[in-house]
Amino acid sequence: MSLYKLITPKKFVELVAKETARRVVPVDATWYMPNLNKDAKKEFLTVERIPHAVYFDIVGIKDTKSPYPHMVPDLDTFNKGMSQLGIQRDDILVVYDRIGNFSSPRCAWTIGLFEHPNVYLLNNFNLYKEAGYPLDTTKTEKFTEFAESDYKADTSLAIDEVVSYENMVNLVKTGDIKSKYNVVDARALPRFEGSAPEPRPEIPSGHVPGANPLPFPEVLNGETKAFPETTEEMAKQLQEVTKKLGYTIDQKKPTIAMCGTGVTGTIIKTALEHAGLKMVRLYDGSWTEWAQRSGPELIAKNRD
The missing domain is CATH 3.40.250.10 (Rhodanese-like domain)
Structure with missing residues (x-):
C-alpha cells in the first residue's frame, strides 16, 4: 500500500481553499541528474515555486554515512531536516517537482516512511502550471517561510x-x-x-x-x-x-x-x-x- 496519495492540481487548489484547521504546505523536491548541470535549489529561490512552498533537499536529507546517494535517512537526520523547514506533524504536505514526476515520488515516499499523517504527491506541476494556478516568481533567500519547528517522528517503516x-x-x-x-x-x-x-x-x-x-x-x-x-x-x-x-x-x-x-x-x-x-x-x-x-x-x- 502506498505511503502517500496522488492529488490532481484541481483537487490540491480546492484543498488549500477549504482547509482551515491545518496548514497545507507544498513541498518542492526538485532534483536534477548531475550531468544536466542544473541547480534545483537556485531555481527554487530565483525562478518559481508554488506559493508558500518549502524546499526538501533529497541530496541533503539522507543517510550521510552511506557511500551511496539518496539512501534513507535515520530518524534524527529526518527530524532535523523537517524541523529546519518548519514542518509540523499535523501539516498536510503536497509534494511536487518542477520536472513533473521525477524526484518528488522519492521525497513523498521518504516522508511517508516516517509516518507523516497526511502526504500527497501532486500529479503534477506541469498540469498545475498549464492550468494557470498561482505561482510565486519573486526572488527569495530562504528555503522556507516558516519558523523552525520541533518535528518528531518516532518510527521508520524502512x-x-x-x-x-x-x-x-x-x-x-x-x-x-x-x-x-x-x-x-x-x-x-x-x-x-x-x-x-x-x-x-x-x-x-x-x-x-x-x-x-x-x-x-x-x-x-x-x-x-x-x-x-x-x-x-x-x-x-x-x-x-x-x-x-x-x-x-x-x-x-x-x-x-x-x-x-x-x-x-x-x-x-x-x-x-x-x-x-x-x-x-x-x-x-x-x-x-x-x-x-x-x-x-x-x-x-x-x-x-
Whole structure:
C-alpha cells in the first residue's frame, strides 16, 4: 500500500481553499541528474515555486554515512531536516517537482516512511502550471517561510519498505528472485541491457540477474509526465508496457523496484501501487550499490 496519495492540481487548489484547521504546505523536491548541470535549489529561490512552498533537499536529507546517494535517512537526520523547514506533524504536505514526476515520488515516499499523517504527491506541476494556478516568481533567500519547528517522528517503516543489498544477493543466489518475486528496474533499456554507459562513468551498465526493465517514462504521460488518473488506466498502461517488453508482472508475488540511485525507482513503485499492487518495496541502493559491490558473475547483460 502506498505511503502517500496522488492529488490532481484541481483537487490540491480546492484543498488549500477549504482547509482551515491545518496548514497545507507544498513541498518542492526538485532534483536534477548531475550531468544536466542544473541547480534545483537556485531555481527554487530565483525562478518559481508554488506559493508558500518549502524546499526538501533529497541530496541533503539522507543517510550521510552511506557511500551511496539518496539512501534513507535515520530518524534524527529526518527530524532535523523537517524541523529546519518548519514542518509540523499535523501539516498536510503536497509534494511536487518542477520536472513533473521525477524526484518528488522519492521525497513523498521518504516522508511517508516516517509516518507523516497526511502526504500527497501532486500529479503534477506541469498540469498545475498549464492550468494557470498561482505561482510565486519573486526572488527569495530562504528555503522556507516558516519558523523552525520541533518535528518528531518516532518510527521508520524502512524495515518493511526497503530491501537491502544482502537481501538481493540472497534472492539471486537462491533463484527466488525469479520464482518468488517481480523485480523491475526503472533505468533506460540500453543501460539495463548493458549496451549504453551509466551516467556515472565508474559504474558498469547491466542489470541484476532475474530483474526486468520498466523504464520510468513508460509509466507516465509522455508530454505532461503525469500518472494516469485512475487505477484502471494505470493498470492498463503497465500491462501494455510490460507486454511490449516481453514479460508480465505476477500480481500474486511481491515486487521489488529499483533504478540507478533509488530516485526513479520510486516512480515505478508509485505506478505499481497506483495500479493496485499491494506488496511493492524499494531496493534503495539500486544499481549504484549493486554494480560497486558485486562481481561480474552478479552483473547480467542479456535479457533472461
